Amino acid sequence: MGVGDVSKRILLGRKLRSSQLGETLLPKRIALPVFASDALSSVAYAPDEVFIMLSLAGASAYVWSWKIAIAVALVMAAVIASYRQTVHAYPSGGGDYEVATVNLGRRAGATVASALIVDYVLTVAVSISSGSQYAAAAIPVLQHHEATVGAVLVVVLTALNLRGIRESGTLFAIPTYAFMVAILGMCAFGFLQMAAGNLPDVESADLVIKPDSEYDGALTTIGLLFLLARAFSSGCAALTGVEAISNGVPAFRRPKSQNAATTLLLLGMIAVSMMVSVIILARQMGLRYVDPHDLDRLTRNGEALPGDYDQHAVIAQIARAVFHDFQPGFYLVVSVTGVILVLAANTAFNGFPVLGSILARDGFAPRALDSRGDRLAYSNGILFLAALAIVLIIAFDAETTRLIQLYIVGVFVSFNLSQLGMIRHWTRKLVTERDPAARRKMVRSRVINAVGLTFTAVVLVVVLITKFLAGAWITILAMIFFYVIMNGIKSHYDNVNRELAADENDKALPTRVHAIVLVSKLHKPTLRALAFAKASRPNVLEGVYVSTDDAATNKLLEEWDERRMDVPLKVLHSPYRELVRPIVEYATEIRRANPRGVVAVYIPEYVVGRWWEQLLHNQTALRLKGRLLFTPGVMVTSVPYQLRSSQIARDREERDDARVRPGDLRRGRVAERDDRQIPR
Template sequence: MGVGDVSKRILLGRKLRSSQLGETLLPKRIALPVFASDALSSVAYAPDEVFIMLSLAGASAYVWSWKIGIAVALVMAAVVASYRQTVHAYPSGGGDYEVATVNLGATAGQTVASALLVDYVLTVAVSISSGAQYAASAIAPLSGHEANFATLMVLLLMAINLRGIRESGTLFAIPTYAFMVAILGMCAIGLSELAAGTLPQVESAAYDIEAAPGYGDAMTTVALMFLLARAFSSGCAALTGVEAISNGVPAFRKPKSTNAATTLLLLGAIAITMMLSIINLADQMGLKYVDPNDLDRLTIDGKPVPADYDQHAVIAQMARAIFHDFPVGFYFVVTVTGIILVLAANTAFNGFPVLGSILARDGYAPRALGSRGDRLAYSNGIVFLAVMAIILIQAFNAETTRLIQLYIVGVFVSFNLSQLGMIRHWTRHLRTETDPAERRRMFRSRIINTIGLTFTAVVLVIVLLTKFMAGAWITILAMIVFFIIMRGIHRHYDNVNLELAADEEDKVLPTRVHAVVLVSRLHKPTLRALAFAKATRPNVLEGVYVSTDPEATQRLMQEWDDRNLGVPLKVLHSPYRELVRPIVDYAMEIKKANPRGVVAVYIPEYVVGRWWEQLLHNQTALRLKGRLLFAPGVMVTSVPYQLRSSQLVREREERLGSWTRPTEYRLGNVPERDGTDRQTPR
């Protein structure tokens, strides 16, 4: 085990066997924070976006905030009820992608997959960016460095998830539950003070909001409806993450579907309660909240706020007011909110790799995304998601308000196609089902999915109308790009499978094998390659040397004759001192002379142990192999010769490997001295 392997074990933990996959499954108490943290954390920024949109018409438009909150809550309830049907009908973990593919066809499935992939990336970018904003409001030195801080948080989440889903879930459970206690506790205290008439005002209550140009008292009814639609579409960001549970059913303990449906119900109830409580309390506490880029519309006594005014997030303002005599409560709420916003991205880190593995299995994504890492997590998918999210964070400077415009388009596309697919699913099964009780259950499920489709279709239309020019077009473009890439990957794999399919001609053996051993000097690597080539018993065997220096060529030919190797030496003259092209041309001439034959090229190679030695050796061999791989009918074989430095590296690795020997003994994987393997009973 090398230094790199030791470092990997320290960071990720010891490897897990494939048979240990069952040990990574999650109980409901851990699954809730793992899969629901995204939807729960949305209450930290969805209300902010509702108030920002309404502020365009001035503070008077805040009277609509609670009605918009109820509308969002109704949509969330419909979506949660719909996905409870999905987890029972499709417990394999394909979620929206599987539902759309099975019931609506491959094109619909690819559309859903592209939408979900984009949404998962945006989930990480939005959640981490929002958490960075909260951290900057609490820690002054972070102000102005939110993007870099967010990037570090993404890398930290990536490292944690590479350790495995169970480890990340256990680690995230405490802050997620702390967030629930903090928000629900703050709202409970605020509602009790509201009932007693002692509810305090937030810090921005003394300010006023000037309407944006085109809004205000002169605003038409159509403009008001459009404004309310924009606020509603922004508030629907609270629905993101609901679909993650349907994609993560395989990660639950048995009974998987029942546990996933129960977790989904808990998620919906908690998220709706939090969101409605925050929106109503914030309005009652006199909140004035505008776009951070339009702070000049926030005034006091008719004058704009100072240039250095720091507008705190909605939850931060509420916590400061409610816990004005208890600063510990304020810091607790702000801290756990910032943490949950960072951890909310963990929902995507669990959903994206699973979806990527399913797409890889179906041939729509690189097969590397379907491979589990040392800790049984889909490591390549985790790393790819982190890289894409970091690019977005840096491109938009971790500004949540800018990123939120790209959000929820993809998730509502998948919502709609998934609900339509479920309606088709129940309709198809009703044609063959005869049991009355089962038919009644299917009818009820179809009605629930129909209601969900109606709600999500309305939201999707509103989102497209209100957010398209504000940035949603970028999301749609990204979905199209992912769709085209997936189609191209699938086409490539199909073409490869067709080319690789065995037929009757593959039974025909080559008529002859013409073996060529490349010679640079007559030394140990060359002699080993000649010996190996002889052992394969080719029809023709010869050494091939490229001559660029007459004197060196003469010396080699003399030494070759002196050793009497019994193998002819072919000298290829290269007047332009090229080494690769003469060999390739010679191999192709042999193949052309005997089309049914095979040319076997043996390349002696040095094996070195130090990285800098790689730069000093094997460059010609590497280029030659790269050229010969594209030559039909030419087989390339590397014959390694280990130099002293490679032996030193191997000895060092053996010494380092002894560090883990006690663990190996505990696991019962160490061979006995007589050479037999001893397996400790478990």
């Protein structure tokens, strides 16, 4: 095993056979943190965004915060109920894409796919950027290097996910459950204090918020509605990640649909409980929170705050106040919140590769995305997502406030088309179904999806109106870009399939085979190539030599005659010392003279065992093959000649094959090899 193989095994772990795919499936206790970490982590920033939007009209607008929380909770409940219908109806893992494609057509499916791609990339970028901001706040040396920290975190997550969905899920389960316990425990303790009448104020309760110039003065009805719409659309960031479970149904253990639906229900209950509790507690504890770029709108006792004032996140302020007599509780909440923001990206790392594999099978994405790696994960999809996320993090300098404006649009586009597709799905089923019980169930499911469509359509309109100029237009352009790219890939694959379709003409034999063997010297590789070409019995066989030096040419001709070679040697003179062009032109001339014939070019090649030796040999052969591949009617055959160093590569492979790995005996692999029987 070479150094590269050793490094790969250390990084990824031992290879898994295709038959071991069942071992990578997830139970509900692991699937919940794997697929729900994104939606749960939104509790760390969705309340912040709600209060930031409401603060534009001053602290008096905070009276609407709990109502907005309830509205967001209702939307989430409707979406969760709708997706429970989806995972039962379409358990193959296509999720929104499959629903839209089957029921609304290919264009709708491509639209949903482009929206989901943008959403997954933004999920990673936003979550990692938030985590890097927390890291920079905790470790001063990382300040002003948030983008670099974010890129490193993406690389770490990528490596963990390349090890396989089960291993990454088990690793991430502990901090995700710790986050749930910490936030719910904090909220429960806060409500107990509120019931006892001794709920403390947060650190910002004594501050005063100056309204933004746009909302200074008495608010009109339209102005208030627009403000509430902006706050509501920001709070709907809590819904991102819900669709990941419908895309990841194949990763669940059997019964897949039932386990996925149960996980969705748990996700909805936990996320709604945490978000509503945080917003209500923040309001009751006198929170004052503004955009980090507008800290000058905060005053204390009529005076501006010092320039080094640090505005802590909403959850951090609540935790500090609730656990004012128990500092470990505060540090636990802050720590697990920072960790969950990073791990939230893991939802996208598990959802996008599955979506990419389905798109590849349907021809909308490169087929490489449908290939499983050594650990049975869709490695190419993981790497593709990581690359796009790193580009976005660096481009926006890991600023969450700028990235959050691009969020939500894509996911709600997919929500709407998915719900519309499910309504059409149930309507089509009702046409043929005659069983009254089954019909009642279908009607109920259609009503659930209709309610979900109504809610998500309203949210999408609100988001487009309130966030379009703030950055949502970039998301729309990105969706259009991916839509065009995917349709271009689909058209390419369709055209290739049409070109490759076999017909009767493809059975016709060539009228003539003209074989040429490339000659550089009269040595063993050349003689082997000539012998192989003879064995194929072509109509014409000749050696071809490109002459760039008269002395070398004369020497070769003399040796050719001395050895009494029974194959004619064709000498192509090249006054400009080109080696590839004369051969290509000669093969083209032969083909032109006999259009129904075939030109077979035999190229002797050296087989070496060390990577640096490959740089010293076969370069002309590689260039020549690259040119001949574009020449119609020309077939290229490499005739290998193994040098002694090639034995090194063979020995390395044999040692790797002979190595007994953990579990080989149990799986019966050792017994299959007679030369590796274990002594009794």
